[in-house]
Amino acid sequence: MFQKLVNLRHLNIEGAYRLEGMPVQIGKLTCLQTLSNLFVGKDNCSGLKELGPLKHLQGTLRISRLENVMEADDAKDAELIKKTKISALFLEWSRDNIDESKDSTSELEVLNGLRPQNDLVELVLRYYGGTTLPNWLTPPSFPRMVSLTLENCYKCTSLPPMGQYLPSLKNLRIGGMANVESVGSELCGGNLETLDFYDMEEWENWSPCEELPNLRELSLIGCPKLLGKLPNNLPLLNKAMIYNCELLACGGKVTFKEGVCVRKFTFEGGVMRVRKVIFISFPLISYQLTRRVDQGLKMEGLVESEKLTINRCEELTNLWSDNEGSLPQLPFLKALCIYNCSKLVSLLAEEVDKKHLQLGIPSRIMSIRIHNCIALESLPKAMM
Known part of the structure; x- marks a missing residue:
């Protein structure tokens, strides 16, 4: 019955993840323009090749459960390269597609057959089980691609040279690439604005380009073996997050060049070195902060922080004191939050409190939140 809907233009089945497959002979719906998701069925009765006759597809296309493709030729028969109006393509295998004995060569053949048209703007690749990425990602192609996500391609050991071959790329997300140990020149030569690395369990070496002049947001989350340093020239950076990168914090240098204006920075680790960096909002998250102050942590960059x-x-034990490592004057601070500091006795050391706030709590502060600081004995007298 479904194949009789020959005038159907739009089919949106987003979120229908329990579907076993697509309706039989969906390829007969030749007027179809929108197909939100194609689920490849296990019995292959409505396989990938059903996309072939759908020449008018446009916008976003998601192809799921690609592990069910039995014949690599079905991927070629889908003729994605001829669908010039598809702007965003999601190619996804299932999460449980982690069979070490499975032939990864066949997955590469399927992916090579799914080459999209050159004007693609966004590409997302998830849970791909091949050891190498498709050959169509490396030639000079996709001049308009703005966004690329490579997620949980766990067998891949290297990244493609994205900066060189994707001149319009602005947003890059790399996550769950469990066998990637080194990243180097792959990012050079591009115009990246957002760069996210997350859950990179074995990533050890990063030789970043000296310049990523357009980068505005940087995230390094869950890279426990990462050593090295951050890119040197980040003049437009306004948001950064570094979380669960213990060796980077201890053995490397979390450094920002003088003059960078970071509007939001979240950091968990041990050592951060800054030189006259302007932090507009600075959530400092570091249980080792006070224990590593003698290894080079500088606080001058916090001077213009608002949070x-x-x-x-x-x-x-104290936020402001006469000791080295104390917080500097924060004249623009408006919000102060202190959580889970079990030995914090007071905000101001006794000798500072006597100076009537010549050092210490800023006059512009509007909000103070203190939670689970069990040793706190008193607030500054000026607040009482």
């Missing part, structure tokens, strides 16, 4: 969050600084 400061301190969490799990287990050795912290």
Whole structure:
């Protein structure tokens, strides 16, 4: 019955993840313009090749459960390269597609057959089980691609040279690439604005380009073996997050060049070095903060912060004191949050409190939130 809907233009089945496959002979719906998701069925009765006759597809196309493709030629028969109006393509295998004995060569053949048209703007590749990425990602192609996501392609050991071959690429997300150990020149030569690395369990070496002049947002999350340093020239950076990158914090240098204006920065680790960086909002998350102050942590860059969050600084007893490592004057601070600092006794050390706030709590502060600081004995007298 479904194949009789020959005038159907739009079919949106987003979120229908329990579907076993697509309706039989969906390829007969030749007027179809929107197909939100194609589920490849296990019995292959409505396989990938059903996309072939759908020449008017446009917008976003998601192809799911690609592990069910039995014949690599079905991918070629889908003729994605001829569908010039598809702007965003999601190619997804299932999450449980982690069979080490499975032939990864066949998955590469399927992916090579799914080459999209050159004017693609966004590409997402998830849970692909091949050891190498498709050959169509490396030639000079996709001049208009703006966004690329490579997620949980766990057998791949390297990344394609994206900066060189994707001149319009602005947003790059790389996650769950469990066998990638080194990243180097792959990012050079591009115009990246957003760069996210996450859940990179074995990533150890990063030799970043000296310049990523257009980068505005940087995230490094869950890269426990990463050493090295950040790119040097980030003049437009305004948001950064570094989280669960213990070796980067301890053995490398989390450094920002002088003059960079970071509007939001979240950091968990041990050592951060800054030189006259302007932090507009600075959630500082570091349980090792006070224990590593003698290894080079500099606080001058916080001077223009408007928000400061301190969490799990287990050795912290005072925020402001005459000791080295104390917070500097923060004249623009409006919000102060302190969480889970089990040894915090007071905000101001006794000798500072007597100076009537010549050092210490800024006059512009509008909000103070303190939670689970069990040793806190008193607030500054000026607040009482």
